[in-house]
Amino acid sequence: MTRPLLDVEGLTKHYPVTEGVLRKEVGRVRAVDGISFTVDRGETLGLVGESGCGKSTAARATLRLEEPTDGHVVFDGEDVTDYDNRALTRFRRRAQMVFQDPTSSFDPRMSIGESVAEPLQIHGVRDRERRRRIVADLLDRVGLDAADVDRYPHELSGGQKQRVGLARALVCNPDLIVADEPVSALDVSVQADILDLIDRLQQSFGLALVVISHDLGVVREVCDRVAVMYLGEIVETAPTEELFEDPRHPYTRALLGSTPVADPRRRGQGTTLTGDVPSPSDPPPGCRFHTRCPEVIPDEDYDLDSETWRAVLDFRLRVLADGVDIEAARTYAAADDDPAAADPDAVRAAIREEFGVPATLSDGKAEAAVADALDSLVADDVDGAADRLADAFPTVCRRERPDLAPATGAVDSETWAAIKRLRVWVATRVDAGEATVRDHLERRCANEADRAGEVDRLAVRAAFRLPDPISDGDAERAVGDAIDALLAGQAGAAADELYEAFGGVRERACHLED
Ligand SMILES: Nc1ncnc2c1ncn2[C@@H]1O[C@H](COP(=O)(O)OP(=O)(O)OP(=O)(O)O)[C@@H](O)[C@H]1O
Structure with a gap:
């Protein structure tokens, strides 16, 4: 892999x-929370997820239209997060954004x-005639007429405007275009034309593309690989058809289950998404x-099917958030329109019904906990109900997050983090000469080298917090060769080793399936 x-x-x-007036920080919106992905030259990566999961913020931070809080963006061997204004201007010429509207x-x-x-003018092309020729050629390539040059935006349809948007993004001959919901503002009839155009332009210009969309149909149409985002994180990255045929992460499965599919064999399969993004x-x-998550992992102490487990957890979550409307349940249960006189058993039944919790759970221990919680609720003791449910129904999913790991082998998340640390360091030095690379390595490993007396394999491993050896044989070989x-x-050869072994293409989630 290159x-x-x-x-x-x-x-x-x-x-x-x-x-307050002093604008004291009382919290943080974690819009994007430590995401990692790669895009090859000429490749199209889709970034999908529901509204609000951080796709646009990820795009703006990647192009440094907004300052990232943390992380690295390595573009063609340079770390964009280190750029000064001048370097940023050069970068923005090579990496363009296309907007929804x-x-x-x-x-x-x-x-x-x-x-x-x-x-063109901003980036110093002074010759008017040359500018005119470039523009005419581009308008032609995006399917507009040379005569459109003199028209104004309000005279154009949505589809035509998006064509102009693409021409404008292409005018400086970029290497990368990030298109944020490029067709979602357009009529369905025009969407296919624009997607087709994007596909053709990508091929004829050899562009790398990131296409952001909440619409899985769009990414399936144009993307080589897809990264799925949920609540600021990437949960799964896979080649497009693999993702659609064999989604690994429960969120991806739920997202696919919620999308109408053309294939009748798959219609109605899988689970769907309910509720809002937290x-x-x-x-x-x-x-x-x-x-x-419809597939949230039941605690091993209980013998409940996944649907019932989900219902119990929904009940638990709502009680903990003080979100159960007991008065409404009383009103619903009251036979003679007097909520105060509602039969407590009928109120309990109404609450079970609201959450889809069966009248009696098949598992005795679970039933006892739910019954206790309902008793507390009926007695208006929400805290008591919350404590009982919090203790009774833990799930492994509350403690552990699915971990993106390379498909090459079973490395744990700390090792994977160390490999990625090494990979980014290497990627920003691929063009440096041998002496410079060794010099930088000496500085990076200064502390460890002091102890060891020289920069050797052990010092490099220690500096990047890489285990010695890595338990997975393939991973160990690749890292050893890179070091x-x-x-x-x-550095170039080291980068090749690392991308060959751990490139983004093969990055898949997650431990939930394992
Ligand atoms: N400038 C901001 N200040 C505070 N919160 C923000 C800001 N910009 C975005 N957010 C929040 O960050 C989260 C992610 O927003 P973002 O627009 O990146 O999501 P998205 O996946 O692109 O959604 P959509 O498809 O609706 O545009 C949202 O909760 C949003 O409200």
Whole structure:
């Protein structure tokens, strides 16, 4: 595998939540929370997930249209997060963004020709005639007429405007385009045309593309690989058809289950998504999806099917959030319209019904806990109910999050984090000469080398917190070879080793299936 054009590692964007005139920080919106992905030259990566899961923020932070809170964005061997303003201007020429609503990115007083030519002017193409030729050629390639040059945005349809948006993004001959919901504002009839155009442009310009969409049909149409985002995290990355045929993460399965599919064999299969995405300012612990996950793992102490387990957990979650409306249950249960006189058994039954909890659970221990909680609720003791349910129904998913690990082997999450640390360090030095690489390595390993007397394999492992040896044989071989290449000053060869063994293409989730 060749080295990717874009290697995003641990990218994080938190927005502070402030209060009062002094704007004291009282919390953080964890919009993007440590995501990693790669995009090869000429490749199209889809970024999918429900509304609010952080896709647009991820795009803006990747292109440094907003400052990331943490993480690295390595683009063509350089760390974009280190760039000064000048380097950023150069980067923005090579990495462009296309927005959902092209109208907002146009100045209504500028003609189409002027709008498309503007980036050329900004980036120093002074020759007017040359600008005109480039613009005419691009308009032609995006399927517009040369005569459209003199028209204004308000004279164009949505589809035509998106074509102009693409022409404008292409005008500086970028290597990467990030398209944020490029067709969701368009009529369905025009969407296919624009997707087809994106596909053709990508091929003829050899572009790397990141296509952001909440619509799985869109990504299936144009993407080589797909990364699935949930609540600020990437839960699964896989080649497109593999993802659709064999989704590994329960969130991906639920997302696919909620999308209408053309294939009649798959219609109605799988689980669907219910409820809203929780707030990113207070994400659930463990696997963030566990509060909605139809496949949440039952505690081994109980013998309940997954649907009942989900119902019990929904009940537990709602009680803990003080979200059970007991008065409404009393009203529902009251035979003679007097909630105060409602039969307590009927109130308990009404609450069970609301959450889909069976009248009697087959597992005695679970039934006892639910019955106790219902007794407390009926006695208006919400805290008592919450304590009982919190103690009785833990799930492994509250403690452990699905861990992205390379399909190459069973490395644990700490080892994987160390490998990625080494990979990013190497990726930003691939073009450096041998002496520079060795010099940088010496500095990186200064503490460990002091102890060891020289920079050797052990010092490098210690500096990057890599186990010695890594338990998985394939991973150990790749890392060992990469370290040897580094010690010889050959960062390029080290990067090749690491991408070959641990490249984003084969990155799959998750321990839940294992
Ligand atoms: N400037 C901001 N300040 C505070 N919170 C923000 C800001 N921008 C985004 N967010 C929050 O971050 C989370 C992720 O938003 P983002 O727009 O990235 O999601 P998305 O997946 O692109 O959703 P959509 O498809 O609706 O655009 C949301 O909860 C959003 O409210």
